[in-house]
Amino acid sequence: MLRRAATETQITHGRRVWLYVLVGLTVLFLILPSLLVIPLSFSDSRFLQFPPPGWSVRWYEAYFAAIEWRDATIVSLTAAAFTTVVSTVLGTLAAYSLHTARSRLGQVAYLVFVAPLVIPGILVAIGIFLLYAQVGLNNTLPGIVLAHSVMAIPLVVITVASGLKNYDMSQEMVARSLGAGRPWAFLTVTLPQIKVSVIAGALLAFITSLDEVVISLFIAGGDKATLTRRMFNALRDEIDPTIAAISTLLIAVSVLLLGLSQSVQARKG
Amino acid sequence: MTADAAAAVPGRGARDEAPNAARYRTAERRESAALGSLALPALLLIFAIALAPNLWLGWMSFRGAGGFTLAHYQRLWHPNYLLTLRTTFELSFLVTAICVALGYPLAYMIAQSRPRVAALLLLLVLFPVWTSLLVRCYAWLVLLQRRGLINTWLTDAGIIDGPLRLVHNFTGTTIGMVHIMLPFMVLPLYAAMRAISRDYMRAAANLGASPVKAFWQVYVPLSLPGLMAGVIIVFVLCLGFYVTPALLGGGRVMMWSMQIERTVTYHSDWGAASALGVVLLAMTLLILWLVGRLVGFRRIMGAG
Numbered sequence: 001m002l003r004r005a006a007t008e009t010q011i012t013h014g015r016r017v018w019l020y021v022l023v024g025l026t027v028l029f030l031i032l033p034s035l036l037v038i039p040l041s042f043s044d045s046r047f048l049q050f051p052p053p054g055w056s057v058r059w060y061e062a063y064f065a066a067i068e069w070r071d072a073t074i075v076s077l078t079a080a081a082f083t084t085v086v087s088t089v090l091g092t093l094a095a096y097s098l099h100t101a102r103s104r105l106g107q108v109a110y111l112v113f114v115a116p117l118v119i120p121g122i123l124v125a126i127g128i129f130l131l132y133a134q135v136g137l138n139n140t141l142p143g144i145v146l147a148h149s150v151m152a153i154p155l156v157v158i159t160v161a162s163g164l165k166n167y168d169m170s171q172e173m174v175a176r177s178l179g180a181g182r183p184w185a186f187l188t189v190t191l192p193q194i195k196v197s198v199i200a201g202a203l204l205a206f207i208t209s210l211d212e213v214v215i216s217l218f219i220a221g222g223d224k225a226t227l228t229r230r231m232f233n234a235l236r237d238e239i240d241p242t243i244a245a246i247s248t249l250l251i252a253v254s255v256l257l258l259g260l261s262q263s264v265q266a267r268k269g
Numbered sequence: 270m271t272a273d274a275a276a277a278v279p280g281r282g283a284r285d286e287a288p289n290a291a292r293y294r295t296a297e298r299r300e301s302a303a304l305g306s307l308a309l310p311a312l313l314l315i316f317a318i319a320l321a322p323n324l325w326l327g328w329m330s331f332r333g334a335g336g337f338t339l340a341h342y343q344r345l346w347h348p349n350y351l352l353t354l355r356t357t358f359e360l361s362f363l364v365t366a367i368c369v370a371l372g373y374p375l376a377y378m379i380a381q382s383r384p385r386v387a388a389l390l391l392l393l394v395l396f397p398v399w400t401s402l403l404v405r406c407y408a409w410l411v412l413l414q415r416r417g418l419i420n421t422w423l424t425d426a427g428i429i430d431g432p433l434r435l436v437h438n439f440t441g442t443t444i445g446m447v448h449i450m451l452p453f454m455v456l457p458l459y460a461a462m463r464a465i466s467r468d469y470m471r472a473a474a475n476l477g478a479s480p481v482k483a484f485w486q487v488y489v490p491l492s493l494p495g496l497m498a499g500v501i502i503v504f505v506l507c508l509g510f511y512v513t514p515a516l517l518g519g520g521r522v523m524m525w526s527m528q529i530e531r532t533v534t535y536h537s538d539w540g541a542a543s544a545l546g547v548v549l550l551a552m553t554l555l556i557l558w559l560v561g562r563l564v565g566f567r568r569i570m571g572a573g
Contacts, residue, residue: 007381008470011480023378026371027390030397030451033408036418040411048411050418090311097307105305112312116319120509120553122526123546126533127322150318153311211401213512231403235516239410247404258399262392 034251041244048241059245068230069246075220076210076227079141083148083209088202090149091156096186098157099164113154121214124151129218139222147215152205159204163197196264203261207254323550330543341544350528350545357525360439360514361507364446365454368503371447372454373496379455380462391459398452406516409445410436413517437519445517450506454499461495501560505553525549 006013013020036050041059043052063069094113098106116124128147129138137143167190175185191198216226227246234243330341344350379390397405412418413436420432435441465488473483511526518524525545532542 007480008467008474019374019378022371023375026375026451027393029371029448031393033412033448034397034400034405037404037408037411048417049421090314094308094311097304101301101305101308109308109312112315112320116315118505118553118557119319119323120511120526120549122509122511122529123323123326123550124319126529126542126546127326128318129533130325130539131318131322146314146318150315153315157311207399211403213402228401228403231407232512232516235403235407235410239407239414243407244411247401247407250401250404254399254401255396258392258395 034247037244037247038251040241041248043241043244046241048239059241062242063245063249066242068225069227069242071223072225072227072230075141075144075224079144079148079220079226080206080209082141082145083152084202084206086145087149087152087156087205088198091153091201091205092160092198094153095157095160095164096190099161100169113157115154116150117154125215125218128215132219138219139224141224144216144220144224144226145209147219148209148212149205151212151215152208155204155208156198156201159201160194160197163194163200167193196267199264200261203257207257210250210253323546326539326543326546327550329539330547333540341540342548344541345544345548353523353525353528356523357508360442360446360522360524361504363443364450364507365500365504367443367447368450368454369496369500372451372458372499373492375451376455376458376462376495379459380465394452394455397448402449402512403516405448406445406513409441409448409517413441413444436517438521439518441517441519442514442522445513446507446510449510449513450503453502453506457498457502458492458495461492461498465491497560497563501556505556508553508556509549 004013005011006016039052040048040050042055042057043049044054044056044058045052094109098109132138132143137146169190171193172182172185172190175189176182180188211228212226213228213232216229217232220226220229231243231246234240331337331339333340375390375394379387379394382390410417414420415432415434417435419435420429423429424432435444469487469491470483473487474480478486509526510524511530514522514524515527515530518527526549529542529545529549532538532545
């Protein structure tokens with residue numbers, strides 16, 4: 001095995017052991033820390049010990065019993081749900097528009113769409129804070145949804161645009177030549193075929209909103225504090241194992257969404 | 270309608286094609302405009318919420334009590350701010366360098382693996398991206414803090430006497446940021462490497478290049494666009510990064526973004542904050558522009 005050639009240039013596996021070790025350690029570095037949090041959340045100790053001295057679900061009970069954590073969770077989930085709807089609809093429309101209009105303005109539109117990804121988060125955050133202070137949207141659910149949508153729309157546009165690239169537009173032309181209007185042709189012919197990328201975009205939008213931190217620190221206070229904002233403040237003060245329980249739940253959500261996204265995309269091919 | 274049919278009908282021919290074509294062009298233009306307008310809601314939302322306030326901040330950075338002023342920028346020429354700038358660049362360079370050192374072999378391995386192994390490795394790289402930023406910062410705090418797991422293990426094993434300072438400093442911030450940034454290095458690198466045909470390496474070997482020489486003279490140059498994209502994405506993200514330095518730096522690592530937050534939150538000094546913001550944005554855009562000229566902007570974003 002070790003003497004067999006591993007590459008086109010006939011380097012053997014034996015001569016690449018160092019590479020396997022390095023890559024293995026890098027992968028462990030990437031995933032192990034987050035996974036370590038899971039057993040800690042079931043510890044019965046206040047202190048961080050690994051392996052935990054005993055097992056319990058007391059930190060989950062503490063999380064579900066605390067009103068401020070529960071409220072924050074509700075705010076976060078609601079905001080993420082609305083953000084998903086808003087950004088998926090607007091992002092899909094925009095991607096379709098950029099794909100079909102073929103106007104020179106597309107270049108400008110493209111720059112606007114990458115802007116939220118390129119401008120440092122802290123600047124987007126203080127800008128929104130300043131704007132919302134003028135129009136009274138700070139610490140409101142619509143304010144959070146609009147801000148999160150701005151961060152999520154570019155991801156939806158990129159995902160759906162790549163789906164449209166692999167779609168043969170002449171199918172929609174056929175539907176239209178048979179008498180379907182453009183909106184009807186889009187909904188019944190095009191949309192079902194780019195469904196996969198739209199769903200992938202929607203999942204990305206949901207996780208983007210749920211995990212968004214910096215903007216929420218500025219614009220989501222009071223009774224509209226998001227889960228991430230409360231977690232951020234809790235991490236700054238004292239580390240309570242309740243965070244381990246919340247983290248484990250968030251990891252479960254991430255794994256679920258990543259799994260969904262992967263399986264949807266796998267079914268396509 | 271074929272040419273024969275057109276000729277057969279009296280009065281229909283070459284003469285009537287001109288107005289038809291014009292009408293067709295108008296209709297096409299109208300349709301193109303209608304389709305273009307579908308992007309408007311999204312564009313307007315992004316412009317109103319992400320862009321316009323930043324333009325406003327830019328304008329404010331030049332405004333003082335008596336109209337136009339450069340005072341906000343002059344105040345930035347101060348040892349404190351210069352130190353922040355130095356820390357920001359040092360940390361960004363260091364994190365980017367470590368990400369290259371760890372990310373290149375990982376991406377190479379994924380690109381070389383059989384499809385199933387590659388899919389598994391990719392999933393392991395994507396898992397952190399989908400995991401909440403705060404969860405990952407929390408995990409590092411748990412591992413690295415004074416009475417954290419690493420210190421406990423090392424003390425119990427008798428390797429160290431007292432706890433090591435691993436977090437709430439430059440070290441902890443670097444570790445945490447590499448953890449966040451590494452996937453953004455690996456993904457564009459992998460995209461570039463996957464496109465490299467294996468025949469090139471085979472050809473290099475056939476022509477007598479040693480494996481090491483073939484790697485450095487054939488493979489590395491071909492992977493360079495991906496490497497460039499990864500380096501730029503990571504470096505630019507590092508420059509403006511806030512959450513991880515704020516949590517793992519423990520106030521000892523002052524990044525440019527944290528200076529902005531502090532100026533707004535504690536001092537409500539919008540003049541200074543906006544000047545700080547303009548400098549950060551200018552640095553970011555300058556780097557993107559320079560690299561855009563070198564390798565092409567679309568390529569960077571497309572690869573990411």
